[in-house]
Structure formats: C-alpha cells, structure tokens
Amino acid sequence: xxxARPPANWLTAREALAEMRAGALSASALMADCLERxxxxxxxxxxxxxxxxxxxxxxxxxxxxxxLAGLPIGVKDIIYTKDMPTSFNxxxxxxxxxNIDAASVxxxxxxxxxxxGKCDTVEFAVNGRRAATTNPHDPSRTxxxxxxxxxxxxxxxxxxxxxGTQTGGSVIRPASYxxxxxxxxxxxxxxxxxxxxxxxxxxxxxxxxxxxxxxxxIAEVLGIEAVxxxxxLQGARIALCKTPVWDKALPETREAIATAARALSEAxxxxxxxxxxxxxxxxxxxxxxxxxxEMRSSFLxxxxxxxxxxxxxxxxxLRNERGDSRADLLAVLDLAAACRAEFDRLAAPFDAxxxxxxxxxxxxxxxxxxxxxxxxxxxxxxxxxxxxPGLTGPNGLPVGVTLAGPRYSDxxxxxxxxxxxxxxPQPRRPGGQASEEAxx
Amino acid sequence: xxxARPPANWLTAREALAEMRAGALSASALMADCLERxxxxxxxxxxxxxxxxxxxxxxxxxxxxxxLAGLPIGVKDIIYTKDMPTSFNxxxxxxxxxNIDAASVxxxxxxxxxxxGKCDTVEFAVNGRRAATTNPHDPSRTxxxxxxxxxxxxxxxxxxxxxGTQTGGSVIRPASYxxxxxxxxxxxxxxxxxxxxxxxxxxxxxxxxxxxxxxxxIAEVLGIEAVxxxxxLQGARIALCKTPVWDKALPETREAIATAARALSEAxxxxxxxxxxxxxxxxxxxxxxxxxxEMRSSFLxxxxxxxxxxxxxxxxxLRNERGDSRADLLAVLDLAAACRAEFDRLAAPFDAxxxxxxxxxxxxxxxxxxxxxxxxxxxxxxxxxxxxPGLTGPNGLPVGVTLAGPRYSDxxxxxxxxxxxxxxPQPRRPGGQASEEAxx
Numbered sequence: 001x002x003x004a005r006p007p008a009n010w011l012t013a014r015e016a017l018a019e020m021r022a023g024a025l026s027a028s029a030l031m032a033d034c035l036e037r038x039x040x041x042x043x044x045x046x047x048x049x050x051x052x053x054x055x056x057x058x059x060x061x062x063x064x065x066x067x068l069a070g071l072p073i074g075v076k077d078i079i080y081t082k083d084m085p086t087s088f089n090x091x092x093x094x095x096x097x098x099n100i101d102a103a104s105v106x107x108x109x110x111x112x113x114x115x116x117g118k119c120d121t122v123e124f125a126v127n128g129r130r131a132a133t134t135n136p137h138d139p140s141r142t143x144x145x146x147x148x149x150x151x152x153x154x155x156x157x158x159x160x161x162x163x164g165t166q167t168g169g170s171v172i173r174p175a176s177y178x179x180x181x182x183x184x185x186x187x188x189x190x191x192x193x194x195x196x197x198x199x200x201x202x203x204x205x206x207x208x209x210x211x212x213x214x215x216x217x218i219a220e221v222l223g224i225e226a227v228x229x230x231x232x233l234q235g236a237r238i239a240l241c242k243t244p245v246w247d248k249a250l251p252e253t254r255e256a257i258a259t260a261a262r263a264l265s266e267a268x269x270x271x272x273x274x275x276x277x278x279x280x281x282x283x284x285x286x287x288x289x290x291x292x293x294e295m296r297s298s299f300l301x302x303x304x305x306x307x308x309x310x311x312x313x314x315x316x317x318l319r320n321e322r323g324d325s326r327a328d329l330l331a332v333l334d335l336a337a338a339c340r341a342e343f344d345r346l347a348a349p350f351d352a353x354x355x356x357x358x359x360x361x362x363x364x365x366x367x368x369x370x371x372x373x374x375x376x377x378x379x380x381x382x383x384x385x386x387x388x389p390g391l392t393g394p395n396g397l398p399v400g401v402t403l404a405g406p407r408y409s410d411x412x413x414x415x416x417x418x419x420x421x422x423x424x425p426q427p428r429r430p431g432g433q434a435s436e437e438a439x440x
Numbered sequence: 441x442x443x444a445r446p447p448a449n450w451l452t453a454r455e456a457l458a459e460m461r462a463g464a465l466s467a468s469a470l471m472a473d474c475l476e477r478x479x480x481x482x483x484x485x486x487x488x489x490x491x492x493x494x495x496x497x498x499x500x501x502x503x504x505x506x507x508l509a510g511l512p513i514g515v516k517d518i519i520y521t522k523d524m525p526t527s528f529n530x531x532x533x534x535x536x537x538x539n540i541d542a543a544s545v546x547x548x549x550x551x552x553x554x555x556x557g558k559c560d561t562v563e564f565a566v567n568g569r570r571a572a573t574t575n576p577h578d579p580s581r582t583x584x585x586x587x588x589x590x591x592x593x594x595x596x597x598x599x600x601x602x603x604g605t606q607t608g609g610s611v612i613r614p615a616s617y618x619x620x621x622x623x624x625x626x627x628x629x630x631x632x633x634x635x636x637x638x639x640x641x642x643x644x645x646x647x648x649x650x651x652x653x654x655x656x657x658i659a660e661v662l663g664i665e666a667v668x669x670x671x672x673l674q675g676a677r678i679a680l681c682k683t684p685v686w687d688k689a690l691p692e693t694r695e696a697i698a699t700a701a702r703a704l705s706e707a708x709x710x711x712x713x714x715x716x717x718x719x720x721x722x723x724x725x726x727x728x729x730x731x732x733x734e735m736r737s738s739f740l741x742x743x744x745x746x747x748x749x750x751x752x753x754x755x756x757x758l759r760n761e762r763g764d765s766r767a768d769l770l771a772v773l774d775l776a777a778a779c780r781a782e783f784d785r786l787a788a789p790f791d792a793x794x795x796x797x798x799x800x801x802x803x804x805x806x807x808x809x810x811x812x813x814x815x816x817x818x819x820x821x822x823x824x825x826x827x828x829p830g831l832t833g834p835n836g837l838p839v840g841v842t843l844a845g846p847r848y849s850d851x852x853x854x855x856x857x858x859x860x861x862x863x864x865p866q867p868r869r870p871g872g873q874a875s876e877e878a879x880x
Contacts, residue, residue: 016838049811070451097537097539098538098539098540099537100538100540103637103738103740103741104741105757106741106744106745107740107744109743110741110744110745180737188462188641188737189736190641190737191738191740191741192637193636193637193638193738196633197543197631197632197633198633200628200631200640201628222740223736223740225766265852281583294628294779296663297628297629297630297631297663298543298631298633299663300631300662300663301541301543301544301546301547301549301631303548304546304547304550304551305546305550326665326847326848329848330781330847330848333780335779336775336783337774337777337778337780338774338777338778339780340774340777341770341774341777341778385794394492407766407770408766408769409769
C-alpha cells in the first residue's frame with residue numbers, strides 16, 4: 001500500500017522550497033494545503049483577521065522567482081500590506097487599508113514569498129482588544145500576545161512562516177506558549193518601516209517558523225549578516241542567565257531551563273552561570289518608562305482623533321497618569337544605553353546565553369495574554385533572542401527557552417537554537433495529529 | 441491715500457491665525473495670497489514637487505476648527521499625505537501615492553491646518569537627484585538640502601510653515617542658507633511614523649517658520665512639552681560651543697557667532713565658552729558609520745528592487761564599500777550613547793548653547809547643497825537645535841546661528857531664539873520686496 005503524501009502544510013519552509021524547486025510540489029498545491037488546514041481549524045484557532053482564500057491562491061499561482069518562491073507567509077495585522085487591509089485589531093481601524101507594503105513585506109515578496117493573510121494581534125500590538133486567537137494546543141488558553149495569530153498559525157500548521165513584532169515580549173512569549181521557533185532580532189537590523197509604531201526605540205520585526213533553519217532562511221533574506229557559529233555543541237560556551245526576575249519563573253520554566261542546560265552539558269557544551277550586575281535590576285522599570293514615553297509620541301495622532309474612545313489602559317498611558325518626568329526618562333535612557341555596552345562585554349566570552357522565554361505554560365483564558373517579564377530586558381537592550389521549543393509543562397503545554405546574545409549575534413543564536421532543539425523532544429502538533437517526525 | 445492691505449502670505453502663522461480668528465482674514469484669502477506668491481515666484485524658486493492649487497483652495501475652504509484652523513503648511517515630499525503623492529524626488533517613485541498621512545500630518549490636520557502641497561527634497565532626503573529649488577535670495581545658489589523646498593517656500597513667503605526632516609543637517613542647514621527660523625527637535629519627541637526612513641536612530645521631523653513664536657505654536661500642537669525659559673536675556677546663561685569642527689567655519693560664520701555672542705552679552709546674558717571633551721571629536725565619524733549602517737537596513741527593499749538603478753553614492757553605501765564592521769558600529773553606538781548623557785550634564789548649567797548652523801553662506805550651484813558638518817553632532821546626540829536667522833555674509837546672503845540644548849529643552853531654545861532674533865537684523869525678504877517690518 002502506497003502511503004498517502006503527507007499534507008504539505010506541515011513541511012518546514014526549507015522542505016517546501018526544496019520540493020518546489022525539485023518540481024515535486026507547486027506553490028498553489030502548498031497554498032491549497034495551508035488553506036485546507038486553515039479551514040479545518042479556523043473555527044477553533046481563529047489566527048487570522050483577514051484571509052481571502054481566492055486572493056491567496058491567486059498570489060500563489062502568480063508566485064515569482066527567488067529564494068522564497070512560492071512560500072506562504074502570514075503577516076501580523078499591524079504590518080502594512082498593499083493588497084490586504086491592516087486593522088491593528090482595533091475597532092477604530094476596521095477596513096483601514098494603507099496601500100503600501102512594509103519594508104519587510106516588500107523584501108519578502110521580492111524574494112518570491114506569497115503573503116497568505118493577516119494574523120490577529122492584540123489591539124495596536126499593545127493591549128485593549130485581545131486577538132480572537134486561541135492556543136492551538138488548548139483552546140481554553142492564550143496563544144500569548146501581541147503576535148497571537150502569527151505564533152498560533154505557524155504552530156498549527158496553517159502557514160510555515162509568519163511575521164510578528166516585539167516591543168516588550170510580543171514575539172518570544174507567544175512562541176514559547178505555542179511551541180514554535182521564533183527570533184526577535186537585534187533592534188534595527190531589519191527595517192521597522194511600515195508597521196504601526198508603538199515605541200520606536202524598541203519595536204522590532206520578528207518571525208516564527210517550525211525549524212531554526214527556517215528562521216535563518218528568513219534572516220538571510222531580510223539582510224541579517226551571517227556570523228561564525230560553533231559547528232556542534234561540543235565545547236560551545238553557554239551562559240545560564242536567570243535574570244533579575246527569576247522569582248517570576250514558575251516551576252515548569254525552572255525545569256525547562258534545567259533540562260535545556262543538562263542537554264547542552266551532555267552534548268559537550270560548557271555551562272557557566274552569568275549573574276547580571278545590580279544595575280540591570282532597573283531595566284524592567286526602564287523599559288516601562290521609555291515605552292510609555294514613546295507611546296505618547298507615537299499615539300498622539302490617535303489620541304487627538306479618538307481621545308477617550310481609545311481603551312482605558314492606553315488612555316492612562318497617554319495621559320501619563322504615572323507622572324513620569326523627562327528627567328525620569330533621560331535617566332533610564334542612559335541606563336539602558338550603558339547596560340547595552342555592558343551586556344555585550346559580559347556576553348562576549350560566550351556563544352549564547354540561556355534564559356527563560358516566559359514564566360511558564362500559557363495562562364488560561366483569552367484576557368490574560370501572559371507576562372513579558374522575561375523578554376522586556378532583552379528588547380530594551382536591543383539584543384537578539386531566539387525561542388527554542390520542545391519542552392512542556394505540567395499540562396503538556398509548550399514551555400520555550402530563550403537563547404540571547406550580544407547585538408548582531410542573531411544568526412549564531414539561530415544555529416545554536418537548532419542544535420539545542422535537536423536535543424529536545426519534537427514539538428507536538430496541535431489538533432490531535434501526531435508529529436510526523438516524532439512518529440518515525 | 442489708504443495703503444493697500446499687505447499680502448497675507450507674508451504674515452507669520454500667529455499673525456494670520458489671529459486675523460482669521462478676528463474675522464479679518466479667511467482661510468481661503470490666506471491660501472489665495474500664498475498661491476499668488478507661488479505663481480509669481482515658482483519659475484525661479486521651484487520649491488514644490490506637487491501643488492494642486494484648486495485642491496489646496498478646496499482644502500482651505502473646508503478648513504476645520506482648532507488652534508491652526510486655516511493655516512497653510514508645506515510638506516517635504518518624503519512625508520506621506522493621504523491626498524497628495526509622495527515621490528521622494530526619486531525617478532523611481534514618480535506618482536507614488538501612499539494613501540495615509542504621516543502621524544505629524546494627521547496631528548496638524550486635526551488641529552485645523554491645511555496642507556498646501558509637497559516641497560521638493562534631495563532624493564530620498566539623502567543624496568542623488570537634487571531638488572529643483574533655488575535659494576530664494578539668489579537663484580544661482582542652493583537653498584541647502586535635503587529639506588530644500590520647505591526652507592525656500594517659507595523664506596520666500598509662499599507658505600508660513602513647512603515640515604522638513606533631518607538625519608544629518610537637513611532642517612537646520614537650509615534654514616541657515618534661506619534665512620528662516622527652524623527647529624530640529626529632540627529625537628523621538630515627535631513621531632517619525634509615515635516618512636521615508638533613512639536612519640531610524642537619527643531621522644527627526646523639523647519645521648520652518650518666519651518667527652520663533654510660530655515654531656513654538658507648531659511644537660505645542662505636535663505635543664512637545666512647555667519647559668521653563670528665561671523671560672529675558674538679562675542673566676541668561678549661554679554657552680558658546682565652537683564644536684570639534686570649528687576649522688570648517690568660514691569667516692562669515694565666525695563673524696555671525698561673534699555678532700550673536702556680542703548681542704547676547706549686550707542684552708545681559710552671561711557668555712561662557714564650552715569646550716567639548718575629546719571623545720566628542722569622534723562623533724562626526726560616528727554619525728556617518730551609524731547612518732550608513734542603518735541605511736543598509738532601511739533601503740534594503742529598494743536595493744533588492746532597484747539595485748544599480750539607484751544612484752551611485754547610495755549604491756556605494758548599500759554595498760558597504762567603506763567596509764564598516766558591526767564592531768565599528770557598536771563602538772560608535774556606545775560612544776554616541778555615552779556622549780548623550782555627558783552633553784546633557786555639560787549643558788545643564790546653561791540656558792542654551794550657541795553654535796554654528798552651517799559653514800557659511802549658501803554655496804553656488806544646484807549640485808552642492810552645502811555641508812552638514814555643524815549639524816551632524818547634534819542630530820547624533822538627539823539634542824534639539826534651533827536656527828536663528830538675521831545675519832548675513834559677504835554676499836548679503838543669510839548666515840544662521842544655532843541654539844542647542846540638552847534633550848527636551850526644545851521650547852526653551854525656541855523662546856531664547858526669539859529673544860536673540862529680536863536683537864539681530866530682520867531677515868530680508870527675497871524677490872526684491874523689502875521687509876515690511878524692516879521698512880517700518
């Protein structure tokens with residue numbers, strides 16, 4: 001009996017591209033399988049704010065040449081796409097349709113990628129209205145935010161790659177909760193032009209995939225330089241950094257870090273504990289002060305236009321109800337800048353820094369999108385971080401770990417993430433389907 | 441004999457708004473006078489890439505309420521306007537028409553301002569194709585760049601206020617050459633969302649006007665906080681900072697600084713020379729390294745799309761022909777950050793820092809848009825700078841001086857700029873018309 005061809009939607013990007021180049025798969029067949037998975041699962045997962053299946057198929061059929069020829073990509077709905085609306089998941093921007101592509105979208109299209117649809121997000125990628133998206137592993141739980149739909153769509157096999165953005169923990173946290181690879185690159189290594197600005201000093205494009213190799217493929221297309229990386233974990237130098245907020249780590253996150261550290265050690269890596277200097281203890285509050293100050297600039301047009309119609313938490317920030325002064329802001333801006341240089345120095349002896357991705361498993365309920373507490377410091381510092389999936393918590397739900405590193409070590413982290421990920425269990429496929437790889 | 445009413449196009453923004461509020465002037469009469477001046481002078485000054493007179497009149501007739509109700513504003517043609525094309529003065533973007541407003545444009549419209557048209561710019565606000573604009577005081581000379589049309593249109597009485605952007609010296613230098621007031625605010629105090637990104641760490645919206653009070657009016661609408669300022673120059677503490685590039689100052693700039701310093705002293709200000717620490721000598725090169733690294737991100741989409749069709753100097757930067765490394769970049773990023781904190785500390789005892797705006801008078805010819813050498817340091821440091829017009833060089837052409845200050849001292853600098861400007865000769869009106877004020 002000939003086994004049925006496995007559905008192409010579960011292929012990684014590299015696998016799908018290889019099959020397409022070999023003539024064994026067409027862009028439209030790949031898109032058809034992604035759309036079929038979407039149709040089967042959308043009633044539960046609800047990862048998309050906008051998906052026109054006919055238009056997506058038409059784009060696939062017209063796919064151009066390039067390293068990503070025919071690859072479907074999901075786009076967080078705060079990122080502009082000239083052929084689809086961009087609503088920010090805000091009731092005030094329904095049908096909003098900027099007719100331009102974000103720089104990142106333009107680069108990906110130029111490489112042949114096919115934009116499949118827009119992925120749901122927390123309103124303005126900040127707060128307010130939550131994404132309708134559920135965690136693909138358990139619909140009673142959050143996929144995390146704000147890049148909720150991007151992480152869930154990739155985890156659920158609806159699309160091989162999706163774009164998100166991170167200002168606090170909006171790429172890495174959903175990756176941890178949904179059990180996928182993701183990178184939040186070095187700040188400003190990839191253009192942020194063409195998405196709704198929250199805090200210009202922090203906003204960073206990131207992306208999700210089901211393999212580290214896929215993260216690297218997109219990194220290369222988006223212009224992130226290759227850097228040397230250890231070929232194996234044998235002799236790799238890994239720092240274990242519990243961060244100043246380790247007390248926020250639930251047992252499953254402590255266990256995930258310990259398991260990852262043990263796996264790295266057993267593979268021959270040298271593990272060293274890295275304690276951050278006391279000044280780093282101020283960085284979480286620094287992140288809040290800078291983010292909220294920058295939001296008062298970036299949302300001023302919306303504030304003047306919509307005023308109290310904006311959601312209350314945003315209004316409170318725009319009113320500066322905390323009373324942060326410019327002196328407060330300058331103090332933490334300069335602290336952050338000093339800690340950037342200091343972290344680069346501290347991290348220089350290591351190939352990567354192992355640290356939590358999230359406090360634990362995805363919380364219950366749609367309102368609580370989880371805490372960005374383990375991500376804010378790295379976003380503030382402009383450091384790249386990569387989520388490595390595979391481990392799970394007491395409910396069998398994903399618990400990721402992060403590899404961080406100095407600025408511009410992005411692709412070394414991706415390489416090490418792939419090596420670490422290979423030592424961990426394969427992420428379980430949601431929706432009742434066993435992982436093809438795991439069952440082999 | 442009753443004197444003819446002077447044309448409203450020469451009113452400052454505050455004067456025009458007061459007349460409109462008093463019912464002595466309508467928004468459409470003001471726009472009509474601006475358009476008449478434009479028609480009379482456009483053959484020589486060529487400040488606009490796009491100006492639809494009927495549409496501008498229609499917008500004036502429909503002007504809404506608010507603190508800027510009916511005020512015409514020119515918009516540099518790298519800033520998005522939902523009702524006019526945005527060409528970046530690039531042959532590759534002719535007819536480019538993003539259907540959204542930049543955040544700053546949205547805020548100004550919300551306040552009742554009327555966008556008059558798009559002002560010419562150096563291609564992408566970087567280099568390449570020059571603006572067709574001439575210096576309104578001498579058509580054989582440059583208005584400066586890259587905000588060429590914005591500065592020239594305000595200087596020439598075609599519009600009371602215009603928006604520009606600065607990544608190196610693109611707001612302050614044209615203001616100096618054309619003889620108008622301008623501010624380059626603290627970085628990120630005003631949203632940069634919605635204009636073509638060059639270097640995200642530096643790009644700053646600025647604006648031009650024919651009085652310091654008008655700069656302040658726009659600053660308030662754009663959300664820059666009021667800060668205490670000396671009521672008079674009596675006892676004001678002014679630092680004189682020759683910067684590490686003083687050797688680039690031509691005799692007329694040295695003379696302008698000396699004249700301004702003398703005027704301030706005679707008005708009772710305390711002048712103190714401020715010598716910057718040696719590390720600041722590296723900031724001009726730091727600016728180049730950071731700007732070019734960020735351009736490689738921000739222009740990657742254009743580079744992939746257009747390649748060698750882009751102009752050669754941009755191609756050279758995008759190829760990184762200088763061979764700047766990421767280590768070079770990180771070193772100067774951290775130097776810049778350290779100097780920001782240090783300059784705030786050094787400037788704290790002073791109300792403002794007097795420093796050159798440009799090497800001298802506007803150079804001859806359309807190709808040489810002049811040097812940003814006296815502006816780059818402040819842009820890199822994120823410090824606000826205000827150009828004060830009134831002085832002139834050996835050819836009778838404008839030579840501005842800059843008041844700089846620590847981050848967020850913007851509106852104190854504007855107040856002091858007005859006090860200093862009142863001590864200097866009134867800027868001459870171009871086009872053969874004597875200044876109304878000067879002739880009184």
